[in-house]
Amino acid sequence: MNTPDVPLLLSGVTVVDPVAGDVEDAAVLTGTDGRVAALGSRDEVLASSGEDVREVRTQGYVVPGLINMHVHLGLALPGAMSDAVDGASDSQTVLLMADAAARTLQAGVTTVRLVGESRYLDVDLRAAVDRGAVPGPRIFTACHALCCTGGHGWDADALEADGADAFARATRLQLRAGADLIKVCVSGGIAGEHESIDTPQLTEDEVRVVIETAHAWGKQVTAHAASSATVLPALRLGLDGVEHGYSLDEETVALMAEKGTWYVPTITVSRCREFFELNQVPEWMMERALGAGPEHWASLQRAIAAGVRIVMGSDMPPYAPFDGTTATVREMEFMEEAGMSPREVLAAATSRAAEWLGADDLGTLRPGSRADLLLLDEDPREGVSALRSLRAVVQGGRPVRDDRAELVAWTAVPA
Numbered sequence: 428m429n430t431p432d433v434p435l436l437l438s439g440v441t442v443v444d445p446v447a448g449d450v451e452d453a454a455v456l457t458g459t460d461g462r463v464a465a466l467g468s469r470d471e472v473l474a475s476s477g478e479d480v481r482e483v484r485t486q487g488y489v490v491p492g493l494i495n496m497h498v499h500l501g502l503a504l505p506g507a508m509s510d511a512v513d514g515a516s517d518s519q520t521v522l523l524m525a526d527a528a529a530r531t532l533q534a535g536v537t538t539v540r541l542v543g544e545s546r547y548l549d550v551d552l553r554a555a556v557d558r559g560a561v562p563g564p565r566i567f568t569a570c571h572a573l574c575c576t577g578g579h580g581w582d583a584d585a586l587e588a589d590g591a592d593a594f595a596r597a598t599r600l601q602l603r604a605g606a607d608l609i610k611v612c613v614s615g616g617i618a619g620e621h622e623s624i625d626t627p628q629l630t631e632d633e634v635r636v637v638i639e640t641a642h643a644w645g646k647q648v649t650a651h652a653a654s655s656a657t658v659l660p661a662l663r664l665g666l667d668g669v670e671h672g673y674s675l676d677e678e679t680v681a682l683m684a685e686k687g688t689w690y691v692p693t694i695t696v697s698r699c700r701e702f703f704e705l706n707q708v709p710e711w712m713m714e715r716a717l718g719a720g721p722e723h724w725a726s727l728q729r730a731i732a733a734g735v736r737i738v739m740g741s742d743m744p745p746y747a748p749f750d751g752t753t754a755t756v757r758e759m760e761f762m763e764e765a766g767m768s769p770r771e772v773l774a775a776a777t778s779r780a781a782e783w784l785g786a787d788d789l790g791t792l793r794p795g796s797r798a799d800l801l802l803l804d805e806d807p808r809e810g811v812s813a814l815r816s817l818r819a820v821v822q823g824g825r826p827v828r829d830d831r832a833e834l835v836a837w838t839a840v841p842a
């Protein structure tokens with residue numbers, strides 16, 4: 428990732444940080460190593476900095492860059508979206524992914540967790556972003572999602588396997604390619620025409636071998652899992668994370684809370700008619716998605732009440748326009764509407780997500796962390812809709828979006 432030539436001192440702002448705490452009239456100093464060098468009052472920070480510092484005096488609110496935990500850069504929903512990617516060559520696909528990555532970063536999402544991509548192109552993209560060759564968020568990826576023959580995602584490049592040996596191999600193939608985590612589809616979902624949301628798809632042996640294999644290699648497993656019938660047995664086998672959870676009963680959320688299982692509700696998926704219409708998604712899918720809405724909402728509220736560890740993921744493209752903002756910000760607004768406090772939602776999209784990823788230098792602006800930050804006009808403590816007022820994005824200490832050209836004079840041309 429490209430690093431800045433000169434340290435940046437951003438002063439006059441209020442920092443709202445789930446880990447470092449809130450600092451009024453703050454200054455943030457980012458070093459040429461792309462990390463936060465100091466955070467505190469302007470006097471304190473200036474005292475600790477060297478000579479060559481470019482100061483930007485401004486106002487507004489600074490939060491850590493967002494982490495979106497359920498992203499597909501190269502896949503598409505049935506309908507007009509998949510017409511653009513079906514049959515695409517590797518080079519065509521990776522260009523589409525790079526475009527999506529750049530838009531994602533512009534939307535303030537500085538890190539993504541990819542939960543189902545294709546042909547290991549995500550591994551190449553991850554390397555290119557790390558080198559600073561293409562703009563994009565930091566990438567953690569599951570590579571291919573895994574499913575049974577004809578199971579959820581099979582027609583969107585999930586890798587099909589049947590039987591414990593085949594699932595062990597499929598898991599190992601992802602680890603060999605460089606997967607950061609494993610994603611397995613244990614139930615039906617919204618986007619599969621020949622399944623229903625609660626179709627169980629894997630045997631217990633298959634789920635167990637995926638979890639045991641990944642854990643042996645020190646990687647976590649998250650599951651596309653729609654309802655209690657499929658989530659509960661997987662929890663008992665040691666599953667680390669649940670995606671969607673369209674229908675989770677009290678027993679399930681209680682067990683998730685007890686075991687510390689992570690939940691990525693992707694609540695937008697069951698309430699985004701406008702997005703589906705815009706992308707000409709087929710009628711059967713729209714009905715299934717929106718039909719799941721009330722129980723999905725109730726499941727999220729049960730999880731909140733039970734104290735389940737919840738992190739933010741949109742499933743929709745992170746930058747996709749939706750309700751006058753992006754799918755990422757709308758997802759956060761829904762989480763707040765469902766009962767989480769603005770501070771909890773911000774943590775779910777920053778520091779808590781980083782905790783899942785095992786990256787303690789992400790999701791916070793405490794000194795030593797990666798200098799990924801957003802500049803907002805409005806106060807996110809009043810409500811996460813403040814993210815609609817995003818005006819600048821800094822990644823690794825370099826401004827990558829700067830609507831008011833406040834930071835641009837400082838921007839270094841990548842070496």
Ligand SMILES: [Zn+2]
Nearest residue numbers: 497499542742
């Ligand atoms: Zn998904």
